[in-house]
């Protein structure tokens with residue numbers, strides 16, 4: 531396959547290609563790279579033989595592994611499923627990439643830092659013991675992938691959001707939850723003692739290309755934030771409603787994480803050293819709104 535310039539297109543493979551992130555990566559890069567999408571319908575990543583055959587047939591330069599059980603509650607309730615998909619599935623991809631000489635990007639998570647007992651952002655080289663099944667399995671997957679394929683790139687992603695873009699999949703995310711609350715005039719309860727770098731999915735998507743050229747290793751991959759989730763939502767709501775006071779929609783939850791604030795913030799110095807720079811959370815929302823006028827027009831009026 532050739533691109534617009536008539537050059538042969540580099541081949542990529544995206545797993546979870548119908549999911550929230552995988553669908554956006556596929557859509558964004560479809561004119562630049564020849565992308566083979568693996569979704570749950572055409573590939574079960576827990577099947578090692580099927581994964582090897584699929585990767586051998588696609589012969590990608592880069593595999594972007596987005597397939598997962600991404601819901602932390604599902605993982606907590608069904609650790610066997612979480613291990614099969616989030617650990618074994620990832621290991622299957624790493625083994626297949628080693629066989630075909632493909633590069634691998636693995637999507638990990640800021641949930642790995644949930645055991646951080648300080649208010650400092652977590653650093654890659656100083657990772658606490660994960661406290662939930664999802665975080666534990668993401669950490670285990672990172673370790674096993676790096677042992678099989680030291681050139682692999684593991685990206686620890688923060689909580690992402692986006693508009694329901696051209697019919698692509700939307701997961702539960704802060705922007706979507708806020709919009710639903712606004713539209714239905716329904717209060718939204720958010721934790722006061724919760725800190726994380728909430729990031730526009732399209733910022734992650736745009737930086738994925740550069741991530742494919744990083745040296746093997748684990749990277750925090752998202753924006754910083756000085757505000758709690760509750761405070762962040764207040765700022766975002768004010769941006770969306772432009773002066774109209776709808777702050778009564780937000781209910782502070784002062785009980786959740788009251789004993790020990792949850793700090794999933796990530797230190798981004800390592801990734802900045804490679805020229806990959808994310809805006810902080812509030813700036814990221816501003817950018818998302820500026821770059822999505824088709825959605826904002828409908829909302830503000």
Ligand SMILES: NC(=O)c1ccc[n+]([C@@H]2O[C@H](COP(=O)([O-])OP(=O)(O)OC[C@H]3O[C@@H](n4cnc5c(N)ncnc54)[C@H](OP(=O)(O)O)[C@@H]3O)[C@@H](O)[C@H]2O)c1
Nearest residue numbers: 546549550551570574575597598600637639687688689690
């Ligand atoms: N969204 C976030 O805010 C966030 C934050 C941090 C990290 N991450 C990580 O980023 C990656 C992408 O997340 P996402 O939000 O795009 O998740 P998602 O929307 O849930 O997409 C994951 C996809 O994986 C597929 N899948 C599940 N089991 C499979 C299997 N056995 N074989 C093949 N495919 C399977 C799912 O297909 P079915 O639905 O058909 O089963 C789904 O389309 C995941 O690794 C996630 O853990 C996401």
